[in-house]
Amino acid sequence: MSVSTSVPDKGVAVVTVDHPPVNALPVRGWFDLADAVRDAGRDPATRCVVLAAEGRGFNAGVDIKEIRRDSGHGALIGANRGCAAAFSAVYDCEVPVVAAVHGFCLGGGIGLVGNADAIVASEDATFGLPELDRGALGAATHLSRLVPQHLMRALYYTARTVTAAELHAHGSVWQVVPRPELLETAVELACEIARKDGTLLRLAKAAINGIDPVDVHRSYRFEQGFTFEANLSGLADRARAGFGTQTQGKGRA
Incomplete structure (x- = not known):
């Protein structure tokens, strides 16, 4: 597991996750x-953060195997708190965050990009919440920031995915590019943002968060309460028992 931070251009920090095989x-x-994103945003020299990943896909959510290995609820509680911390770090980052998404973006990945300020995606990127198949609930809060309400519900109940092109049509993805051009394009957008005054950018981020119609922190933690209920009741175990190791979602009809 590695989370690294690089500075490809003045004012831009790239936080990259690399946790094979599927992040x-x-x-x-x-x-x-969460720590890496917070630290990048707190650096006075940073004016925009790019969140990226190595490997087959951007993010496949939580490590289900870690939760299965735990005979108690410690891993589940840890995953709940860890996801909440990472999603909050993106949302509360003092400067804008651009998500660079390739391959699959599932579960916790939706929490990250849903809280980002802008999304650049590769042509092969797909987005979805397979939570019901995994015995979990959550991140509908963040999916709601990417698609209209009724589409969010249908995607959530069916565990289907949508493509980067479809999200671009809804206006939630800024740009869709060939995969080899993804990071360069995301950094270009970040550089454009970083050319603004750093203090004004921080004020703008705080102001935009302040007018959000939904409190994403409280909304997501509310969802997580139902995840814990599903685990305590045994529903989650039954759902996970039928969940395979594949990370691919179903496409939309």
Whole structure:
């Protein structure tokens, strides 16, 4: 598991996650990601953060195997808190965050990009919440920031995915590019943002968050309460028992 930060251009910090094989993060990984994003945003030299990933896809959510190995609820509680911390770090980052998404963006990945300020995606990127198949609930808060309400509900109940092109049509993805051009394009957008005054950017981020119609922190933690209920009741175990190791979602009809 690695979370690294690089500075490809003045004012731009790139936070990159690399956790093979599918970037399904363990508890520690979510907290490490939260720390990296917060640290990047707090740096006075940073004016925009790019959130990226290596490997087959952007993010496949939490490490289900880690939760299965735990005979109690410690791993589940840790995953809940870790995801909340990482999602909040993106949302509360003092400067704008651009998500660079390739391949699959599932579960916790939706929480990250849904809280980002802008999304650049590769042509092969797909987005979805397979939570019901995994015995979990959550991140509808963030999916609601990407698609209209009724589409969000249909996607949530069916666990289907949508493409980057479809999200671009809804206006939630800024640009769709060939995969080899993804990081360069995301950094170009970040550089354009970073050319603004740093203090004004921080004020703008705080102002825009302040007028959000939904409190994303409280809304997501409310959802997580139902995840814990599903686990306590045994529903989650039954759902996870039928969940395979594949990260691909179903496409829309």
